[in-house]
Amino acid sequence: MKITNLPAMGLCCIILCAFGPAKANTTMDTLSNKQKVLSFYKLIVGQRKAELIPEFVLENYRQHNPKAPQGRAGITGMINYLKTLPLPPEGAKSPIIRTIQEGNMVVTHLDIQFMGKRMVVIDLFELENGMLAGHWDAIQEVPDQTGLTITASNGTAEIDTTASAENSKQIVNAFYQAILDKKMPAELLKVDYTEHDPAVTATGKALDEYLLTDHNRDIKIHRVIAEGDFVVVQSQFKRGGKGFVFYQIFRVEGGKIAEHWSVEQAVPEGVEVGDMF
Incomplete structure (x- = not known):
């Protein structure tokens, strides 16, 4: 976009x-x-x-x-x-659906309507010292999902603050390490996990298979931010030689990934991927 x-x-x-x-x-x-x-x-x-x-x-x-x-x-x-x-x-x-904080990093997940288009x-x-010091983002247009039970932004919004953020982060880190090692981490996804990414659901595949087989993504992770049972991964990947910024939100339950959302955006022309981080 x-x-x-x-x-x-x-x-x-x-x-x-x-x-x-x-x-x-x-x-x-x-x-x-x-x-x-x-x-x-x-x-x-x-x-x-x-x-x-x-x-x-x-x-x-x-x-x-x-x-x-x-x-x-x-x-x-x-x-x-x-x-x-x-x-x-x-x-x-x-339009703010969920807000996740770890230390001095705060993530917001939004669902907006603009000029007849829906964006996540x-x-x-x-x-720094209570003042806004820096900002990153990704914006993605999503298809019309009127009438669908599962959309790109709905689902669990309230954070379970009794859950261990460190444990949640470890589970997501283990999932991504398997992806980076080109292994299938199916045991880290709940059998009935909820997928909110329209690109993933359109394939009929689970997230692990999608990440491993659809684009052969060369993923580089920059930050992993967690609060309670929610984990945000900020990363980049390439598709067809084009760089993308890629943000994912995971909800962990019972030691496994129970829910997943994501937003990706192509890096603007003339900008190096690394400069976006």
Whole structure:
């Protein structure tokens, strides 16, 4: 998918609204990193309060896309652009489906509608001393899934905070190590696991077989982030000589992978894959 006429922070920012789940608060030191990111979405992106940007964003804020406007000035430019667009309708449903935090890293998973198209988005923010310091993302258009029981973004959203994040991460790491070793880690997938990736479900294959046989992906993992029973993998791969950024969300249950979502996006022309990370 090629997006040429929108600020590069992420398409999700165009229609984020002043949604209820985020606890808006400008007393930054009283909020968790997750709450800070949600408040940033609500107050600055949703409500266009550009005057609050210095409370949330570092001066040298980095967009991990060389073609994106950099720094706090880049965010300010984006918000000024948003001010030229209509505000979302009051009471509109939040596009943020799930939010996952480990330390200074916060991941959001979004489902948005834009210009008649449906997009799934994963945003990854890095915070330093409670301020937004960096951002990565991937945006993918998905087919119409009206009426389907399982879609690209639905399913479990609440994190089981009693689950061990380290154990969840170990299971996903073991799954990926098997994939990298070109082995079939079927024992790490629940027999009745739920697959949300339309590209995988269209093949009729389970995730392990899909990753091993469909594209012969040369996968490189950059980050693994976990909270409770949820694990996010940030990686890259190549298909037909083209580089892609690839984000996956796993939910672990009973020592196995129980649910899976993903978002992939081609690296923009003229950009090296490594520069996206």
